[in-house]
Amino acid sequence: MAKKLTKTKSVEWKYNFNDELRKKFSKPDWSGAVQKIIDQTIVPLIKKGISPVSGIRKYAPYKGVAGAKEHISANKISTKGMNADQKKTARLKNEATSEHARKGVYPYSVMDYYPDKKVSPANLTLSGEMLSYYRARPAKEPVTIELGIFKDSTPEEVVKRAIQNNFGTKDVPARPFIPVEYQQFTTKITLEIRQAFADALKKALKR
């Protein structure tokens, strides 16, 4: 899988239309409609922890969480049979164990600053910055648009994060959100994109 990309690009739709129809076809019409699909279908799906890339389904959970939970569970003091004072002491110890196990573990480590962040599902969303750069735009070729996070209009740090999330690293599992080579969007998203294409083509025919 490519590790270095000049832009994270996906899905080119090409149809062999004649010159007259190509001239009348508005790529901005189509890309504008697809931007709405990104905003109203794709990004909300990602925020639910579900990949818009076909076959990926639910994103892999955050790596450290399972380890933290195991540690908490293994060291949990049962309060069964204890008196009130003993229960209070045990609860404090359990809380301290939890705090220690979660320290430095993402996303526990950021939840004070981002109160909306949940432990599950993993959803590529903290501030929303990366996904705000998920765009559709006309491509150079006729009757073609491109979707993705584009280096020429996105801060370098965000592009880097997008690549790390889409392809994974040794520390972060891959959580694809932009289909690349041989991949495609889910069935529902593909139906919507095709519908948007049909609408743009219908407008072109009327011009």
Add this chain to the structure above:
Amino acid sequence: MKSNNPIVNKTKTASILDFSEEVGGLDDDKKSELLTKIGDLLVEEILSSCADQRSAVSGDPFAKLSKQYAAIKEQEVGTKDANLDFTGDMLRALDFSVKGNKIELGVYGADAPKADGHNNLSGDSHLPLRNFLPNKGEGFSEEISSLIKDTISAFIADNVSLRQEDLSAIKTKTELYDYLRKEIGDFSRTDLRRLALQSRLAIDLQDADLIDLL
């Protein structure tokens, strides 16, 4: 689509969905291809419905969590949402397989009993019903059923070849739509136009100088 008797055991909680009516006329390869698309769609839409705290079967909202369990979930996960996602393991075990005209759709492995707890396909669960797998005789929500139909019609349109000799005989809008209805299926003109324009049929019609009739 018809839902047959489900399968419930220690490692499998699954619905059996019979698509004989929808795919009966296709050859085995096309049938398998279409049912695989539908299976993928169903998994995707079930995951999305659960995340929205809705039943993929009825479309209705899931019952809220009990106060006690909600407090535990909020502490552990950061939310009280009734979305069948505590660790995510059960929903990650959701999968399907295609067998002939049928799709077996379910939760497999160690989380299968959990799935029956929520779906009560066995009839033995005492938990509030938060179902995402149809029981015998049930279907999917209106939204999901509509997506299944759209998937099937788009697939048919993608696999139809319009013969140039037939197209060359067409002179009017009515003749065109009658022909498309015969080749693709008994859809309205609006749907036929949509299916033609979003598929390679548009090229066939353009080449036959018929695209302006749509």
